[in-house]
Structures are given as structure tokens and as C-alpha cells.
Amino acid sequence: MNESARIVTFKMDGREIGAREDETILQVATDNGIFIPTLCYLEGLSAMGGCRLCMVEVKETSKLVPSCVTYAREGMEVITNSERLAKYRIMLLELFFAERNHICAICVANGRCELQNLTVNLGMTHVHFPYFYPRVPVDASHERFVLDHNRCILCTRCVRVCAEIEGAHTLDVMTRGMDSRIITDLNQAWGSSVTCTRCGKCVNVCPTGALSEKGKAVADIAVKKQFLPYLTRMRRGKQ
Amino acid sequence: MHPDELLDLIDKENEARSRWKHTIHICTAAGCLSCRSDALKEAFDKEVAAKGLAEVCAVKGVGCMGTCNAGPMVRIEPGGIHYGPVAPEDVSEIVMSLDGDPISRLLCKESAVFSSRQHKIVLENSGIVDPERIEDYIASGGYTALSTALATMSPSDVIAHVVQSGLRGRGGAGYPTGLKWTTVAKTGSRRKYVVCNADEGDPGAFMDRSVLESDPHRVLEGMAIAAYAVSAFHGYLYVRAEYPLAIKRLAKAIRDAERHGLLGNNICGTTFKFGVQIRLGAGAFVCGEETSLISSIEGNRGAPRPRPPYPAEYGLWGHPTLINNVETFANIPPIIRNGGAWFAKTGTEKSKGTKVFAIAGRVNNTGLIEVPFGITLREIVFDIGGGIPEGRNFKAVQTGGPSGGCIPAEFLDMPVDYESLASVGSILGSGGLIVMDDTSCMVDVAKYFMEFSRSESCGKCLPCRTGTPQMYHILGRISEGGGTRYDVQLLEELCDLLKNTSLCGLGLSAPNPVVSTLRYFKDEYEAHILDKTCPAGVCAMASGRMVRQ
Ligand SMILES: Cc1cc2nc3c(=O)[nH]c(=O)nc-3n(C[C@H](O)[C@H](O)[C@H](O)COP(=O)(O)O)c2cc1C
Ligand code: SF4
Ligand code: SF4
Ligand code: SF4
Numbered sequence A: 001m002n003e004s005a006r007i008v009t010f011k012m013d014g015r016e017i018g019a020r021e022d023e024t025i026l027q028v029a030t031d032n033g034i035f036i037p038t039l040c041y042l043e044g045l046s047a048m049g050g051c052r053l054c055m056v057e058v059k060e061t062s063k064l065v066p067s068c069v070t071y072a073r074e075g076m077e078v079i080t081n082s083e084r085l086a087k088y089r090i091m092l093l094e095l096f097f098a099e100r101n102h103i104c105a106i107c108v109a110n111g112r113c114e115l116q117n118l119t120v121n122l123g124m125t126h127v128h129f130p131y132f133y134p135r136v137p138v139d140a141s142h143e144r145f146v147l148d149h150n151r152c153i154l155c156t157r158c159v160r161v162c163a164e165i166e167g168a169h170t171l172d173v174m175t176r177g178m179d180s181r182i183i184t185d186l187n188q189a190w191g192s193s194v195t196c197t198r199c200g201k202c203v204n205v206c207p208t209g210a211l212s213e214k215g216k217a218v219a220d221i222a223v224k225k226q227f228l229p230y231l232t233r234m235r236r237g238k239q
Numbered sequence B: 001m002h003p004d005e006l007l008d009l010i011d012k013e014n015e016a017r018s019r020w021k022h023t024i025h026i027c028t029a030a031g032c033l034s035c036r037s038d039a040l041k042e043a044f045d046k047e048v049a050a051k052g053l054a055e056v057c058a059v060k061g062v063g064c065m066g067t068c069n070a071g072p073m074v075r076i077e078p079g080g081i082h083y084g085p086v087a088p089e090d091v092s093e094i095v096m097s098l099d100g101d102p103i104s105r106l107l108c109k110e111s112a113v114f115s116s117r118q119h120k121i122v123l124e125n126s127g128i129v130d131p132e133r134i135e136d137y138i139a140s141g142g143y144t145a146l147s148t149a150l151a152t153m154s155p156s157d158v159i160a161h162v163v164q165s166g167l168r169g170r171g172g173a174g175y176p177t178g179l180k181w182t183t184v185a186k187t188g189s190r191r192k193y194v195v196c197n198a199d200e201g202d203p204g205a206f207m208d209r210s211v212l213e214s215d216p217h218r219v220l221e222g223m224a225i226a227a228y229a230v231s232a233f234h235g236y237l238y239v240r241a242e243y244p245l246a247i248k249r250l251a252k253a254i255r256d257a258e259r260h261g262l263l264g265n266n267i268c269g270t271t272f273k274f275g276v277q278i279r280l281g282a283g284a285f286v287c288g289e290e291t292s293l294i295s296s297i298e299g300n301r302g303a304p305r306p307r308p309p310y311p312a313e314y315g316l317w318g319h320p321t322l323i324n325n326v327e328t329f330a331n332i333p334p335i336i337r338n339g340g341a342w343f344a345k346t347g348t349e350k351s352k353g354t355k356v357f358a359i360a361g362r363v364n365n366t367g368l369i370e371v372p373f374g375i376t377l378r379e380i381v382f383d384i385g386g387g388i389p390e391g392r393n394f395k396a397v398q399t400g401g402p403s404g405g406c407i408p409a410e411f412l413d414m415p416v417d418y419e420s421l422a423s424v425g426s427i428l429g430s431g432g433l434i435v436m437d438d439t440s441c442m443v444d445v446a447k448y449f450m451e452f453s454r455s456e457s458c459g460k461c462l463p464c465r466t467g468t469p470q471m472y473h474i475l476g477r478i479s480e481g482g483g484t485r486y487d488v489q490l491l492e493e494l495c496d497l498l499k500n501t502s503l504c505g506l507g508l509s510a511p512n513p514v515v516s517t518l519r520y521f522k523d524e525y526e527a528h529i530l531d532k533t534c535p536a537g538v539c540a541m542a543s544g545r546m547v548r549q
Helices: A025-031 A083-099 A114-122 A157-166 A201-205 A227-238 B003-019 B037-050 B088-099 B109-116 B134-139 B144-152 B155-165 B177-186 B207-214 B216-230 B244-259 B290-297 B326-330 B332-338 B340-344 B377-384 B418-423 B442-456 B462-479 B485-501 B505-509 B512-520 B522-531
Strands: A007-012 A015-020 A055-058 A064-066 A077-079 A145-148 A171-174 A181-184 A211-213 B022-027 B057-062 B074-077 B081-083 B193-198 B234-240 B275-281 B321-325 B354-361 B367-372 B394-399 B405-408 B432-437
Touching: A007 A025, A015 A025, A055 A083, A083 A114, A083 B462, A083 B485, A157 A171, A157 A201, A157 A227, A201 A211, A201 A227, B003 B134, B003 B144, B022 B037, B022 B088, B037 B057, B037 B088, B074 B088, B134 B216, B134 B244, B144 B216, B144 B332, B155 B177, B155 B216, B155 B332, B155 B340, B177 B216, B177 B321, B193 B207, B193 B216, B193 B290, B193 B326, B207 B216, B207 B244, B207 B326, B207 B354, B216 B234, B216 B244, B216 B275, B216 B321, B216 B326, B216 B332, B234 B244, B234 B290, B244 B275, B275 B290, B290 B321, B321 B326, B326 B332, B332 B340, B354 B377, B367 B377, B377 B394, B405 B512, B442 B462, B442 B505, B442 B512, B442 B522, B462 B485, B462 B505, B462 B522, B485 B505, B485 B512, B485 B522, B512 B522
Parallel strands: A007 A077, B022 B057, B193 B234, B193 B321, B234 B275, B354 B432
Antiparallel strands: A007 A015, A055 A064, A055 A077, A145 A211, A171 A181, B022 B074, B074 B081, B354 B367, B394 B405, B394 B432
16 A cells, blocks of 8 residues: 555545545445445455446546546545436346346355345346346366356456466456356366466355355355455565 | 758659659559559559650559549549549550540549548548658658657647647547647656557448558658657557558558658657557457557457546556547648648637548448538538439438447538537547438348447446347347337337446447437337338338248
8 A cells, every 4th residue: 555645535425534545435435334336346356347336426427437446536425326326236237147147046156146145235126138048158177166157247356366366367258248258278178277276266256156166065165255355465565 | 861861852752753744643542452453553554664655654553542432543643633443454545645635434423523522631642642652751741740840849849739739539539639648748757658549440431541551651750749749759550450451551661761760769860769569459349449459559358447547647558658549640740730720720619620531321422531620411421422322312321330320311411520420419430421311221220330339349347248239139129020119118228327337438339329310210110119110121021021029
């Protein structure tokens, strides 16, 4: 963190809030107990701004801004929840469900899935867009882990943790649009990857059932993401 | 090269030119080359030599003359006689007639109407200079803007002229160029970059390609002036790999400019240095978006990142980067040569200068035109474009490609500028202009552009990645006769979502073709949905065959 960062004051949901100018709206909100939904953001990883759920309203403009990459500015007025935002967030969640094959009842992440939890928290009850039912494979070639593309929401948390924290960069995204897929190495089976260190970090940060550990009971594979801020802090301390 | 040497070179060129009694210009841009204008040029070379005229008659390969649908084009000077289309069999007749009357059967019908309403600044050399000879460009006044700027102007003087000119970016968004240059100039960094965006991803657009093929030095000169103004020492030209001729000519232009001391170290004998490299893009529409383009030059996946920070502050490898479009840079040399105030005299109050358009579709004269801002759509379509073929009725003009919209007949007398087009729900975009008559189905048009956006979406953000295929499928259902009124509501909902939540310009503007056709041609949607017919006779159920009920 930049030691010389100035302190700014601004309004969030009507509350006066003080923050460092190098903190994002999302970080400030979290510190102040205000909940902003997000699926791609994870503390400790670079922000990618892809799921668009964390968009908030800023008083001066009609444009919505993604709170994960927008910094607090002196005097700004932020609204983190409104009818308009709630409507968009529910539509976005519905689009996630229509995009791939999320069948919660038979998913390894049932009950501990961030996508599922958000639908409950934000009040999404049904999907009013047609489903695409794409044919997407499962890669179970790794001796310890499984990648089930049916559940993947392309948040790229796994890609970022593997590249930025583990330093392996085994995972990446291939092709574009709706055909985007998470791949290992140069689109080889994960089991034959020579770069994967089998550290399991990707599995630990996956918000859905797309990445899971073989042979573990559902209850045991709770998402462990606290290690990220810890690791980043410790590494920085050593430099 | 010192300014004096430039003048010497100009004298030498002019002396050579004064020996020619006739010059035969043959278009060697991609359009005419595809109709074998290279063979035509060879035929002229042979014929001129055979007739013993080589001393007095020059045969010159030049850039695009604009009347692309009449190609291959030939122009004879003096006289400004345009012939087209010309076949190798016509060559000997043309050479014979050089001192006599023009051959009426070969005269290009389009060229007179085509040129009368045009105003050429960007294309002033296009079809006149040989793009492969730097001497020709220099003799036409090329590189004097750069040498004058370096010799007599400070970087802030240069920027002041660009600000005064009122030039706005020609890549689509219309951001004031002077303001962008000021921002980059003011950022305190010792490493900065100048990037030319020659990705040109809009379907049907070929303005930038044409400028690069016809007058590559103009773009290099514009970039070098920009580099001097913002104090950058290195530049990149990002060109899509589908433009091999443009790339070849650019590569030669860079080598020649370096050899003449107009790029590289000690430019024009000063301490200023600037090097340019070409980077090839694999042809993804999204790579035209500036943050994606940066990522692609850096060797990463071409996907946009949220802005701010803007490239002006945080660009290539984290350094301040000036990104402008080809046509924007091409406007710079004349602005510096003649002054910002001169440029600001053309155009409207908020949109200065001219715009190059690629005009296509259901119109008699298709091709490349350059017109002053403030001209009306009617003048473009009916005067320059020569109206609609087969006596049919004008229906709409589509501007701005997949990010733009359809403008119906009631706005034909609207002046063409950034604000006016935006006020009727379209955009100027990069300059693609497609004319449609009553044989076009607006649902089909919306579907076509949505198919494009769907397949070009990078997939990074959810609303664009899955919203565009949702819309494409709904439009498909409507065009097949299976649509309901609820589908229109779904479309409207999705348009609103994408416009408000997408990450980059692709997703933010992808709904525009749908929004604008729903706004002006809702009756056509209703005909498809309620009456199960396609009024224009394009979609599946037009034949009376209903695909889905
Ligand atoms: C999806 C997308 C595609 C774009 N494609 C191009 C392009 O092909 N060429 C271009 O010059 N600008 C393109 N742009 C605009 C650029 O991002 C950028 O605004 C422009 O290059 C800036 O130059 P200018 O100020 O000279 O217009 C595109 C923007 C978006 C959002
Ligand atoms: S297990 Fe570790 S190294 Fe292997 S893909 Fe996952 S994060 Fe990367
Ligand atoms: S596999 Fe999991 S972590 Fe990776 S992109 Fe998909 S949903 Fe996100
Ligand atoms: S709007 Fe479309 S192209 Fe732009 S970042 Fe999102 S998915 Fe990619």
C-alpha cells in the first residue's frame, strides 16, 4: 500500500465515509459492512471487472461504474443498491444460468456455491431467458482435480491465482465470446500438464462447482480464499 | 535530411516532371489491383516504350481515385480525364489519343458527379502520388510539415494548432485530438509511445486501408509530428494482417523515410528521434478497442480492460500512450502546413474538417469519398452516390457499422456531423455508410449486425458475452416467423442491460442496430410477428412458407 495516499471523504448510501484514495469503492464498502455482490473479484488478485455485478451508481453521472476498479474520490456520492441496480444484477445472474448447464441438485458445489448463494441473497427466483444448453466437456484427466466446464462462469479467478500467486500460469482462456473456455497449457488435458504444480489454489478460489477435488465429500471442499490476502501480505513484507 | 536537402529533392523531382508531356495514372490500390490493374500498368509501360514515347510520357502507379466500382481506373494528365473500367485491349487506343480527343466510350461516368461535392484534405494525394516513391510524396509537399514543426515550432505550438483546428478522432468516438495530445504531453514520464490504430474492424469499411495503400507517408508524417508534440521516441502501427498491400507499402515507406532521415535518429538534422514499428493484428474487431490493442501489442490476449486509467496515462507497458486512428494522423500534416485556423474553416461548429466515407449498398456510385462535415445525407446519397438503382425507393442509411444505427428517410436533410447522427440514434463511427432501399428487411439488418457482435465479443464480460447471442437468437426467431410480442420486450430489456453494464465499447454499442430499427421500423417487426410476413421479401416466411409457428 502506498504510504503517502491521501484520505478522501465521500458518501456511500447516504453515509459519510473516509477512505484512502488508493482504495476501490468495493474495498471501502466491504470495510464498512456494506455488501456489494461480485463473482469475479477476489481480494489478493488483480481485478478484471468481468461479471459486472459490482456496478454501482455514482450521483454525478448516469453511467454505472464497476466498484472493483473504481477509486474513491473526494466528494463523490455512491449508491450501492437501488431498484435499477437490483434489476440489472438479477438479469446478469439469469444470464449466467442460461449460458451453461448449472444443475445445482447434482453439482459438487451445491450448498457452498457463490453463484447459488447470490441468487438467494439477491432474490432471483427464475430464469426468463432461453437456455443455451451448450455441449461442454468435463476434464477429469488430472489425478487430483476436475474441471467441469458446465459450471464455469469464466470469472478467471483460477487463471489469475495460478498466474499471479502460484506463478505457474497453467490456466488461461481460449477463443472468444460464448465459446470462451478455460484451458490448461496449450489446450492439453490437465492431467498431462507439465506446468501444473498440483497446488490446488485454483480449486480453492473457484466460486462454483467448475473446479473440484476428486474424492472429497462436498462439505469438505469449502472455498478457501483467506490464504490470498495472507500470502500477498507476507510476500510483500519480505521484499 | 535537412530542410535544404528537402528543397533540392523537390527541385529535382519537379525538373523530371516538367519533361513529361503526359502522365498516365493507374490506380494500384487493392480495389483496382483485384481487377488486374497491375497487368494494365504493364501494358501501358510496354505500349509507351513501343511507341517511343518513354521520354515524354510517364506511366505512374497511384493510389485510390475513389470510384472503385468503375475500376480499374486510369487518369490522364493534363486534362484530368478519368477512364474506367479500362481493359488491356484499350491501352494502345488510349496512348494514341493522348494528343487528341478523349475516348468517350471509356470515360468514367461516375467521376464528374462523384468529385463535384467532395473536399479533399486526407485524400489530397490519393490517386495522385505514387505511394511507393517517397520522392513523389516529398515533391507534393510531403514532410514539409514535419521539417517546419521541428525547425520553427515548439511541441506546445504544434499542440496549439491541433487544438485550434478542432480535429476530432476519426476512429469512432470523436474525442478531441488536441485534448488527447495535451494530456499525453503533460504526463510526466520519460518513456511514451505513439500508436496508430489501423485495425479497421468494421465490416465493409476500407477508409483506413485506402489511406495506407494510397499515401502511407502522410500517416508516418502525422505520427512523427505527434511524437514530437508529446515527446515520444517510439511508435507502433497496428495493422490487421488482412491488409497485405498496406503493410508492404508501409514497410517500404518506413525504410525510405529512415533512409532520408525523416524517421529514426536526428530527424531533419535535429536532435529529435522517432522510430516506428509495424505490428500485425490477427483480425479481431475487439482489437481496435484501444486497451485491447495495447494488450495485443504487448503480446497478450486482445481483451479490453476497464478504463480509467486511460492509455494517455497508462498505456503500453504502463507508459503514457497516444493512440489515434489512421485518418486522424493523416489530417495532421495539412493542419501543420496550413495552420489550425485554416482547418477549422471547413465543417460545422463542433465537427471540423472533412470525413472519409466508404459508401456501399443500394446506391449507383459506390466507393470512397471525402466530404466536409455539414453536408447532408441527401447530398451524399443522391448527388455523390447518384441515387438508388432501378428507380427504387430509399429506405435508410446505416452508419457506424455494428456500433451504429439505421437512419430513415425523414432525416435525409440532416447535416452529417458527430452530434446530429448521435441525436437520431446512430453514430458517425469510422465512416462506413450503407444505403438501403425497400428490398432491405430491417429485422434482417439488425440480425446481421448482431451476428457480427456476437461472434466478435471477446467474452470477458458477461452481458456482452451472453447478451449478444441471446439477442441474435431472438432476432432469428422473429425473422423465421416464430416471434412473439414478448420477444420485443426481451430485446428491449437486453438492449438496456448491455448499454448500461458492458465493459467496453463493443458491448455498450452492440444494441444500437436493434434500438434504431425498433425505433424507426417497429412496423416491420410487427409484420414479422403478427402477420408472419416479411414486407421486404427477405426473411424465411416471405415465400409464404412459415418456418415456425
Ligand atoms: C470494439 C471497438 C472497435 C474499435 N475499432 C477501431 C478501429 O478499427 N480503428 C480505430 O481507429 N478505432 C477503433 N476503435 C476506437 C478506438 O478504441 C479509439 O477510440 C481510437 O483508435 C482513438 O483514435 P482517435 O481518437 O483518433 O479516433 C474501436 C473501439 C471499439 C470499442
Ligand atoms: S493446481 Fe495450482 S498450478 Fe495447477 S492449475 Fe491450479 S493453481 Fe495452477
Ligand atoms: S473454473 Fe471456476 S474459477 Fe475458473 S473461470 Fe471457471 S468458474 Fe471461475
Ligand atoms: S463488452 Fe464484449 S468485447 Fe467488450 S469486454 Fe465485454 S465481452 Fe469483451
